[in-house]
Amino acid sequence: MGAGPRRGSRPPGVGVVPALEGAGLIALHLAATPLVGDGRLRWGTVGTEATDELPGDALVPEPKWSYTLGVGVAAPPEAVWPWIAQIGQGRGGFYSYQTLENLIGCRIVNTTEVLPEHQHPAVGQEIRLHPDAPPMRVAVVDPPHALVLAGAPADLAAEESGGAVTWQFVVRADAGGGSRLLTRGRYDHTSDWRARLGFGRFPLEAIVFVMSRRMMLEIARLAEGGA
Structure with missing residues (x-):
């Protein structure tokens, strides 16, 4: 059963309280980075999910660092997919801390509806992600199971671009009619300080974790409400 539109709900992450929550969590995770170790890199995963081969892995075959996060969804993959298909700035948003993202100029609007005009991403x-930043490109589309965005063309080596990144969304059917939603990021970069700042693990990993965790929980909520 597919996800239907949700109307009348307040977009997620809007307001002063969510912005303070997001900023506080980022500050906390940045400060805690030396103590956390690799735990954040596999938050929410079960079994072998953190090490399973996923669509898009070959685009960054030897990452300097990567993460895989997981969440259970009480809805089938067909109900999860519409929210993933429309992700992006100027599209459905990122289902995260909207006010916080807009403070740095992202101009994000997180929707609570399935948007028909954004349901068919194409390779x-x-x-x-930001109106003034270089876009990512769709590298893999396999509804309702996988969407992969790449931060550099697949034929462009990291040495030429300064860095390469994938943002991978995978939805797997789970027992009882539910789903497992996984998101993975794989990062490679040169030794140049600008590349390390833009693609390196610190401080990016703590920021990505906080925003991605909120995003995944919100996608789960939306999918469960529309299933």
């Missing part, structure tokens, strides 16, 4: 399509 090569540009997906923006």
Whole structure:
């Protein structure tokens, strides 16, 4: 059963309280980084999910660092997919801390509806995270199971671009009619300080964790409400 539109709900992450929550969590995780170790890199995963081969892994075959996060969804993959398909700036948003993201100029609007005009991402399509930043491109589309965005064309080596990144979404059917939603990021970069700042693990990993965790929990909520 597919996800239907949700109307009348307040977009997730809007307001002063969510912004303070997001900023506080990022500050906490940045400070705790020396103590956390690799635990954040596999938050929510079960079994072998953190090490399983996923669609898009070959785009960054030897990452400097990577993460895999997981969450259970009480809805089938067909109900989860519409929210993933429309992800992006100027599209459905990122289902995270909207006010906080907009403080740095992202111009994000997190929707609580399935948007028909954004339900068919195509390989090569540009997906923006920020209106002034280079876009990611759709590298893999396999509804309702996988969407992979790449931060550099697959034929462009990290040595030429300064860095390469994938943002991978995978939805697996689970027992009892539910799903497992996984998201993975794989990062490679040169030794140049600008590349390390843009693609390196610190401080990016703590920020990505806080925002991705909120995003995944919100996608689960939306999918469960529309299933």
